Amino acid sequence: MFNPIFGPLKSRRFGWSLGIDVSGQAKQCNFDCLYCELTAHKPTARMQNVLPPDFLLNALKRALEKITTPLNVLTTTANGEPTLYPHLKELIIGMQALVPSGVQTLILSNGSRLGVPEVQEALMHYNMVKFSLDAVCKKVFSRVDRPHKDLSLEKILNGILDFAQKYRGFLVAEVLLVAGVNDSEAHIKDLASFLRRVPNLARVDLSTIDRPPAYKAKPLETTKLQELAAHFQDLPLSLPQRVLEQTQVQSTKEAFLELLRCRPLSVEEARCYLNIAELQELQKTGLLQIKQVGQMHFYYYT
Numbered sequence: 001m002f003n004p005i006f007g008p009l010k011s012r013r014f015g016w017s018l019g020i021d022v023s024g025q026a027k028q029c030n031f032d033c034l035y036c037e038l039t040a041h042k043p044t045a046r047m048q049n050v051l052p053p054d055f056l057l058n059a060l061k062r063a064l065e066k067i068t069t070p071l072n073v074l075t076t077t078a079n080g081e082p083t084l085y086p087h088l089k090e091l092i093i094g095m096q097a098l099v100p101s102g103v104q105t106l107i108l109s110n111g112s113r114l115g116v117p118e119v120q121e122a123l124m125h126y127n128m129v130k131f132s133l134d135a136v137c138k139k140v141f142s143r144v145d146r147p148h149k150d151l152s153l154e155k156i157l158n159g160i161l162d163f164a165q166k167y168r169g170f171l172v173a174e175v176l177l178v179a180g181v182n183d184s185e186a187h188i189k190d191l192a193s194f195l196r197r198v199p200n201l202a203r204v205d206l207s208t209i210d211r212p213p214a215y216k217a218k219p220l221e222t223t224k225l226q227e228l229a230a231h232f233q234d235l236p237l238s239l240p241q242r243v244l245e246q247t248q249v250q251s252t253k254e255a256f257l258e259l260l261r262c263r264p265l266s267v268e269e270a271r272c273y274l275n276i277a278e279l280q281e282l283q284k285t286g287l288l289q290i291k292q293v294g295q296m297h298f299y300y301y302t
């Protein structure tokens with residue numbers, strides 16, 4: 001049976017996170033980004049398979065009862081775009097009753113529906129909202145995010161501004177750069193100008209591809225990323241830093257494979273869960289394999 005809860009996972013910028021996947025096994029997203037770490041899939045305007053909120057909340061309750069490691073955030077995410085989930089408000093209200101003290105609620109969105117009134121109503125209940133913004137020009141948007149045909153970039157940008165005006169929590173923008181696609185100096189300047197107009201922005205996470213992408217897309221060299229970061233210097237910029245504490249999480253091979261089914265894990269991350277001998281044993285079974293992306297190696301579920 002599908003388990004919508006995954007983790008805890010070490011997130012680079014939010015700490016130890018327990019994830020709740022609202023879309024289920026099939027990818028359901030209104031984008032089909034070049035760099036997506038999930039498999040490529042035709043974008044969809046709405047979720048076709050909707051999990052009942054009770055199913056998600058019961059699974060979360062059971063997972064929280066078993067957790068022994070410290071947790072920083074409870075992350076709503078999806079095998080796709082979580083704001084497509086039609087019961088998001090009911091879900092976050094139910095989650096708030098379960099959140100352990102000191103743990104923040106976070107949602108990771110592609111930013112495409114921040115202007116939709118019912119989405120705004122749900123997002124207002126989150127402590128932290130992170131939205132992606134990879135393009136501010138139509139041509140670049142089509143290339144990098146490969147959106148559903150009904151989406152309008154202009155409406156998306158206005159939606160971000162409108163939501164930011166009303167939101168009182170911790171608002172984070174993530175800009176992911178793909179070499180040769182959205183990294184021209186002119187486009188970066190426009191992107192930074194737009195972000196300057198977003199009120200109450202707590203942080204801008206600038207990054208590049210660091211996980212195996214759905215399509216042939218290349219990460220930026222570190223020096224290039226640093227160079228472009230200069231255009232964001234008057235914004236609350238955060239640059240990527242893969243600093244993994246070698247914290248050991250209690251895990252089993254089965255639980256680890258379950259995690260890997262959701263997303264690839266770097267070799268360093270994987271070692272937080274299993275020791276080298278256990279990882280090698282799993283590799284021999286053929287259930288996982290290693291792939292190189294840029295300078296890093298990742299474990300993949302096969």
Ligand code: SF4
Nearest residue numbers: 029031032033036110
């Ligand atoms: S990266 Fe996110 S927004 Fe883009 S296709 Fe994948 S799930 Fe959708």
